[in-house]
Amino acid sequence: MVREAMTLRVELYGLPAVLTGQRRVEVTAATLQELVHVLAAQFPSLCGTVIDLDRGWLNRGYIFVVDGRFTREPATPLRPGAEVLLVAAQAGG
């Protein structure tokens, strides 16, 4: 089944926000895997630190929150109006 890509509002927190200078970005993607590709193309500053270009996926330590659920599953489908956050999974302090 081919999923139709849709425009999403993605919120960035922590280092992804600092590297892009953006809190919110609008991108078109049907899955998290697609979203990572789009982010890498649109924001090269994320590559290396947040996104591993060779693997085409997030580096360890970064995670998505999709509709309140933490996930690093690339095949996660993105529904219209989904709340998507990209965060550094750090804590402590």
Add this chain to the structure above:
Amino acid sequence: MQAVHGRALLVDLGTGEARTVPIPQEVFRSVLGGTGLATWLLFRFAPPQVDPWAPENPFVIATGPFIGTGLTTSSKLAIATTSPQTGFIGDSLTSSYLALVLRRTGFDALVVVGQAPDWSVLFVEDDRVYLRPAHDLLGLDPEETAAALRAELGRDVRVAAIGRAGERLVRFAAVVNDGRLAGRTGPGTVLGAKRLKAIAVRGTGRFPPVADPAAVAAAARRLAQRSLGPETAKYRELGTVANLAFFSRLGILPTRNFAAGTFPAAEALSGERLVTVHRADRQACAACTVGCEHHFRTTDDGPPATVRLEYETLFALGSLCGIDDPNVVLRAAALCDRYGMDAISAGGTIAWAMECVERGVTLPGDPAEWPRFGDGASLLRTLEAIGERRGPLGDLLAEGSRRAAELIGQGSDAWAMHVKGLELPGYHPKKLRAMALGFAVTPRGACHNRTSAYEIDFSEQAGDHHERIALATAHSEDRSAVLDALPLCKFLRHRFDDFLAEAAELVRLVTGIACDADELRRVGERIVTLKKLFNLRQGWTRSDDSLPVRLLGPDGIEPAELDALVAAYYRVRGWTPEGLVPPARLRELGLDSLVAHAATGC
């Protein structure tokens, strides 16, 4: 076992006597060092049901086998004592050069008992001990104290000191060294009770030899390289202050004394904004390649301040008190450092007082001086009053939220946000089941570091199954205990593909003892259980493993669900339904003989 000296230095401040105490090899094999060793020494030297204020309450500083090996982030000291806040075990960890020099004295640990006849500095120079009068140092902040002592004794001397809060027995006073605070659970208060302004150490000996020097050096180079990877960039570039805006977005940022989980002004306090507008510089702890310590400066026309800031300080002096001005938070953090106070407990106690004012509950002192949510001037004024124990309000709040609520009554214990007397750190447990459980059961009280249970909530493993949450929380607690025993920084934990297996290999190379992942997990479990045994001896009961009233219900976790989680946790630990440790479990963990060692004093 290599990489240890096999002995501790025991100092009695009352008699002025010092002696060497051998530490059995079995102790090191069982709990390694760091927090594990500090806990065992506390267990051994504390009389049952010891009063935190009593001269008999031991103050323990312990090192670990990795210190001085070149393994990055390992230069950490573990402190253990009976907490004036909780009456249970109080343990704190701090990174410092003091760990390195203490290790070069020829001792693995320092145990201080008794009370000095007058204010003193304990000066340990290798195996010699001096007590120096400290009247000229009273009133100085910890950094000034260290500077004065190093000017007098030499630059190779390292110092741990208390500030005015410790001198005045504020219950959440910190021990400060190299600009780092061992703050949680009030270890500085115990030093104050012992009339000890500072501990100064010069160590000129060698580090104890490791089992395989060449392999350890190679492992240290590899670990340093891995510590620089993209996964630690978040700590280097931004630090833990990054949590604030994200936590608010998730609804877990404690706001206005935990009345809410979202702070409308979170962007103003966000870490992303702080690094853009306020960053001064970045530093690293001793022997660390990560370098996560970010300093920020004020930018307004008020008194200038430059201070290290972490998420916990930012939330406690910011959203928790309804403060949205980063300049106020920076000044407040600088005050906590100067007085030598734990910022989490200071902020938590003031937030409790702010809610009292909001609800019309009468506090002592001039109403014009009372702290109010969102009022930065009142926050700074109240911090100074606490640090000085000035006036009836400062004196009350210096007791912490639990005792302050007991003293003024009027139902105010309903919003005193503590577990076992320790104020909660910056995770609103409403949506965090593992964290809620961790807060309830961890021996030292509400603590994020001893369980790191938020990682379970922030991952794909989170679910609703109580047994799974309990097991994951126990494993996370055990892993944290191992990190604190080696010691290694928790910010390195995700740089390992299989932490327990790889850390076990490092233990083998450093100490020469056979160790694998299963044994290392048992080390962690032993340490957690030993802390529990200490608390049991102090009078722990099942009701101590709970959460503040406010968090029991729709604004947190239903009491029945928390009970079920705690019961599941006891089951996975092999404890009784009442939370007691059965003798069979002690034997399985090999703790029966370890506790016997402590009891017999060998």
